[in-house]
Structure formats: structure tokens, C-alpha cells
Amino acid sequence: MISLALWYWYNMPKPLGSISRLILVALFFSMCGDVFLMITPRPHNFFLYGLLSFLLAHITYIVIYRTGSPPVTRGILRQQWWWALLLFGFGAGLVAFLAPHLSHMLLPVTVYATVLVFMALFAINRYGSVSGHSFTRVVAGALIFMLSDSMIAINAFYQPIPLARLWILTTYCLAQWLIVWGLMEHHRLPQGSALL
Secondary structure, three states, X not given: OHHHHHHHHXXXXXXXXXXXXXXXXHHHHHHHHHHHHHOOOOOHHHHHHHHHHHHHHHHXXXXXXXXXXXXXXXXXXXXOOHHHHXXXXXXXXXXXXXXXXXXXXXXXHHHHHHHHHHHHHHHHOOOOOOOHHHHHXXXXXXXXXXXXXHHHHHHHXXXXXXXXXXXXXXXXXXXXXXXXXXXXXXXXXXXXHHHO
């Protein structure tokens, strides 16, 4: 995340505007989540701290996606509501599947899964208000982020996944890179200059 933040900072016009700073904030929260989840042996509360860190990162991404995008009542989600049905169905299905194994983590995981789905939906709702490249990269990153977090949950609460660390880190890094690359693509363009 430090390398990604430096890459983003280097490629953006200076001084950084409010949206660019928010992107760095999202990467900072993500880095904190990485640290909490990578410490082994991990104290019990560190998983919860990691979850909270990534929750804050997703909320920051939601704020970024909403800036310059149409409200949900006028965006693509109003016409293609099945996106919400599909993603919420996936999130609810995963939580329901893991519920017998979550114990006291049921509520935190449910809240996190809900915010994660909203993050992906707000990425989708950028359609038509950003360039095609920016839209595609950010949506791909958001969906891959969902996949990566799903593997973390299954590996942590259900059963170990073969080569879990490799698959989780690969999808996680790819997701973050695509999101940041897509946002950079938009906010370096003239139509995004007002947000800088």
C-alpha cells in the first residue's frame, strides 16, 4: 500500500486536491488493516481492528465514488437494479453460509459485508459520469476486492484455502491497484479537474 500510495502521489498534479488526499487516506486505512491481519500469532482483537480499518477504507472509497457521480436515484443503479440484488445476494449468502462459524463476529462481519457491497455498488453507479477506462478499472477492482475479502472470511472462519496467502494477496493487491488506477485516470482528466 505504501508503494501504491507513492505511485499515486507521484503521478498526480501537485498540490493534491481533496479527492486525491482522500484516496491516500483510503490507502492508509488499508495499510493499517494489512498490518493488523498480517501479525502472527495474531491477538484475538487484531482481526477486529483489521476489519475496522478496511471498513473505514471502504467508506472513504464510497465518499470518493459519490463525488461527481449522479445520485443513486438518477444513476445506472436505478435502471439496472439487478446489480444491487446480485451483490447483496452474494454478500447475504456468504454471511449466511459462515454464520454458524462466526459466533461473536457475526455482527461485525455482517456490517463489513454490507459496506463492502455498497462500495461496489457506488463504483458501478459511476457509469456515465466518468470515462470508460476509469469506470471499468474501478468496478473490476471493487468486485475483485469482494472476492479477496470472501476468501479471507472463508479461510479464517470456515476452512483453510490451499495457497490462501498467495490467492488473497494477489487479488487484494490487484483490486487496490485497479481502483487507484481507475480513480487516477478520472481525476487527472479535465472533467475531474474541478474535484482537485
